[in-house]
Amino acid sequence: MTLVLWSYQLMDHSPNSQSRQFFDTALKSFPFVTAVLPSLKERKWPLSPYRKLSKRVEWLRKYLDITPGECVAFYYAHDASSEHTAQAFMQALSAKRNICYGDSPGFLYPPTKPPAPTFDISLRGLKHLFWFSRVNIANDWITAETALTVIDFDDLDCSLPYPEHTIIPSEILVQTLTTLKRFFAPVLQLEQDIGTRSKTEPTWLLILSNFTSSKLTDESDELELYVQICKEHVAPGGTILIKKHAGTPAAFVEQLVQRLDSYHAKKLPERLDSLPIEFLGHVLESCGIISVSSASALLSLLQAPHLIHALTAQNIEKFFRPAYKDYMTLANEKILKKTRHTLPTLRSTPLRTE
Secondary structure: EEOOOOOOOHHHHHHHHHHHHHHHHHHHHHHOOEEOOOOOHHHHHOOOOOOHHHHHHHHHHHHOOOOOOOOOOEEEEEEOOOOOOHHHHHHHHOOEEEEEEEEEEEEOOOOOOOOOOOOOOOOOHHHHHHHHHOOOOOOOOOOOOOOEEEEOOOOOOOOOOOOOOEOOOHHHHHHHHHHHOOHHHHHHHHHHHHHHHHHHOOOOEEOOOOOOOOOOOHHHHHHHHHHHHHHHHHHOOOOEEEOOOOOOEEEEEEEHHOOOOOEEEOOOHHHHHHHHHHHHHHHHHHHHEOOOOHHHHHHOOOOOOEEEOOOOOOHHHHHHHHHHEEEHHHHHHHHHHHHHHHHOOOOOOOOOOO
């Protein structure tokens, strides 16, 4: 089995990146997996999403040294970005089966070719026209026939050609996390340190999203969103640990820590930035958890007893761009609904410092 890593963060492909270190460590649990991580130069040029899809396909066939049709199954992470890197791999491999994982932990998108954009003389219109030129290939658009997700958000439009949906049992999720964690000593030490602290002082873990990077809002509004949420749920003087999102710049987190000056706020150690929050099982059990994304539904499966999904309809109306308010409202309702269903003991009253 071969695992090929492509990251939208260019520097993940640098020689000593945290992502490289993460996979080197994680794959010790799975000796039958061979990891292939293209170099920074390969990621910036032949595998760049700014390059035409057909050119990426040609390069991948040589790079992977595989004859189309030889691959038994191709698994890929499914998202709604316009980069279409997975399509480049599917075109190059012509695998017998194509299987996608839902956008963590379970959102799915129609696996259809991007439609030709309408003529629109604007920056947005020109951008859409450019991206369409990158994927305007003669070959048939390849789609996954099966999708694997941890949670079923029940949000699929039956009129669209979604792949067949299979739910990964939660016990498999827990077992996999347990297997992976054995090789991450810093995680085990951090869990112990935070667990000891939380016994003497209420401690909160704030999980950031990437709303600014996703163009759903701007930096100032996202910062203010987190500040308002902390004011609502944590009393002044409380301890707040910040878990950075993979797509969040370090400078953003520094600004947030400064804005949370009425708390003991600090970022989790940098060496843990590339690790999924689900690794911190004991922390999830002992601390208050503040989440604003679909992570809430996933953490519900892990039985975090002090979990609060803090994003509200009022937050969306106040802090998000008008073009995305309806989208965010619908997505947030799905998350809230599934979070409540999977965690009946969800606390409605936050922990407070005395």
